[in-house]
Amino acid sequence: MRAVRAMRAGGPEVLEVAELDQPSPGPGDVLVEVAAAGVNFIDTYRRSGVYPMSYPHTVGTEGAGVVTRVGADVTGVGVGDRVAWASAEGSYAEYQVVPAAQVVPVPDELDLSTAAAALLQGITAHFLVNSTYRVGADDDVLVHAAAGGVGLLVVQLAHARGATVIGTVSTADKERRARAAGADHVIRYTEVDDVAGEVRALTAGRGVTVAYDGVGRDTFDASLAALRRRGMLVLFGGSSGQVQPLDPQRLNRGGSLYLTRPTIGDYMADRDELLHRAGEVFGALIDGRLTVTVAGHFTFEKAADAHSALEGRHTSGKLVMVPQG
Structure with missing residues (x-):
C-alpha cells in the first residue's frame, strides 16, 4: 500500500510517498480502507518535531473509510461498516489499522470525504463551545x-x-x-x-x-x-x-x-463521550445546522503542498488528503 511518511523532523519537504506492507489488525483493532484523511495542524506539529515522534512515521490522525477486516475481540464494528476516526496515527495511507474503540459510525446520509473533513475539527468546536466554555x-x-x-x-x-x-x-x-x-x-x-x-x-x-x-x-x-x-x-x-x-x-x-x-483527547476520553460528540456533529451536518467547508483535496503526492498551505494560513476551511486524484 502507499502512505505518506515524515522521514525526519522538518518542513513539508520531509514528506515522501512510500510503499509499505498492508497492516493487519490486532486484537481490538479494525483495518480500514481509507477514503479520505483530514489535514490538521497536529499533523504539522508531529512532522516538524514540535510534538516528539519517531521517524519515519506515517502522517495523519483523522480519516474515514470502510472496514475491510476486524481483529479478535472486536464487537460492534464489522466488515463493510463506514467509519471515521479523529485521533489514530497513520491516516495518510491507503489502509490504516485503527482501534475499534476509536471509530465512530458514519451515517449513510454523509459522504466519507465530508466525515473525514468534519470529525476532528467538529468535535473540537463542539467541546470548545459546549464544555471548555459553555457559550450563551x-x-x-x-x-x-x-x-x-x-x-x-x-x-x-x-x-x-x-x-x-x-x-x-x-x-x-x-x-x-x-x-x-x-x-x-x-x-x-x-x-x-x-x-x-x-x-x-x-x-x-x-x-x-x-x-x-x-x-x-x-x-x-x-x-x-x-x-x-x-x-x-x-x-x-x-x-x-x-x-x-x-x-x-x-x-x-x-x-x-x-x-x-485544552486538547481533544481530554474531551473524548471515553467511548460514550466520543460517540456523543461525533453524533451531534454528524447530525448537525446532515440537518444543515452545521456546514463544513472543504478548501481543497490533495493527493498523497501533494502532501507537502497541503502542509505548506495550512502552515502559511492560506486556507479558508478544511484540507483533505485522498489516496488517488
Missing part, C-alpha cells in the same frame, strides 16, 4: 482565524447559541466567509494596529467573555487584552507558533482572567 446568548465571543477550519465551525456554533461573535481574518474573502457563517463583526487584523482596541470598541469597552485562539504566538497578547473582567482565554492551538511561558500575574492584572489549553 449573553456572551461576546472572539474567534481568531474565523475563516479557518475550526474557526468557521466555532462561529456557527456560537452564533446558534445566540452569542455576539467577533471574528478576526486576514482578507476580504475570509471576511465574507466568516460573516456567512454567522460572525456579527469581523476585524481584518492586517489592516488595524490594535485588535484588542477594536474588540473593546465593538463591546462598549467591556471586552469579550471568551476568546478562542488557535493561532497562538501572534494573537495571544491581543486575546488577553480583549477579555473582560473574569474572561477566559481558550488557547487551543498554535498555527503561528507556540506561546512563550506566561507570568500568572498577567492574569491578575488583566482582571482575574482564566487561561486554559
Whole structure:
C-alpha cells in the first residue's frame, strides 16, 4: 500500500510517498480502507518535531473509510461498516489499522470525504463551545482565524447559541466567509494596529467573555487584552507558533482572567463521550445546522503542498488528503 511518511523532523519537504506492507489488525483493532484523511495542524506539529515522534512515521490522525477486516475481540464494528476516526496515527495511507474503540459510525446520509473533513475539527468546536466554555446568548465571543477550519465551525456554533461573535481574518474573502457563517463583526487584523482596541470598541469597552485562539504566538497578547473582567482565554492551538511561558500575574492584572489549553483527547476520553460528540456533529451536518467547508483535496503526492498551505494560513476551511486524484 502507499502512505505518506515524515522521514525526519522538518518542513513539508520531509514528506515522501512510500510503499509499505498492508497492516493487519490486532486484537481490538479494525483495518480500514481509507477514503479520505483530514489535514490538521497536529499533523504539522508531529512532522516538524514540535510534538516528539519517531521517524519515519506515517502522517495523519483523522480519516474515514470502510472496514475491510476486524481483529479478535472486536464487537460492534464489522466488515463493510463506514467509519471515521479523529485521533489514530497513520491516516495518510491507503489502509490504516485503527482501534475499534476509536471509530465512530458514519451515517449513510454523509459522504466519507465530508466525515473525514468534519470529525476532528467538529468535535473540537463542539467541546470548545459546549464544555471548555459553555457559550450563551449573553456572551461576546472572539474567534481568531474565523475563516479557518475550526474557526468557521466555532462561529456557527456560537452564533446558534445566540452569542455576539467577533471574528478576526486576514482578507476580504475570509471576511465574507466568516460573516456567512454567522460572525456579527469581523476585524481584518492586517489592516488595524490594535485588535484588542477594536474588540473593546465593538463591546462598549467591556471586552469579550471568551476568546478562542488557535493561532497562538501572534494573537495571544491581543486575546488577553480583549477579555473582560473574569474572561477566559481558550488557547487551543498554535498555527503561528507556540506561546512563550506566561507570568500568572498577567492574569491578575488583566482582571482575574482564566487561561486554559485544552486538547481533544481530554474531551473524548471515553467511548460514550466520543460517540456523543461525533453524533451531534454528524447530525448537525446532515440537518444543515452545521456546514463544513472543504478548501481543497490533495493527493498523497501533494502532501507537502497541503502542509505548506495550512502552515502559511492560506486556507479558508478544511484540507483533505485522498489516496488517488
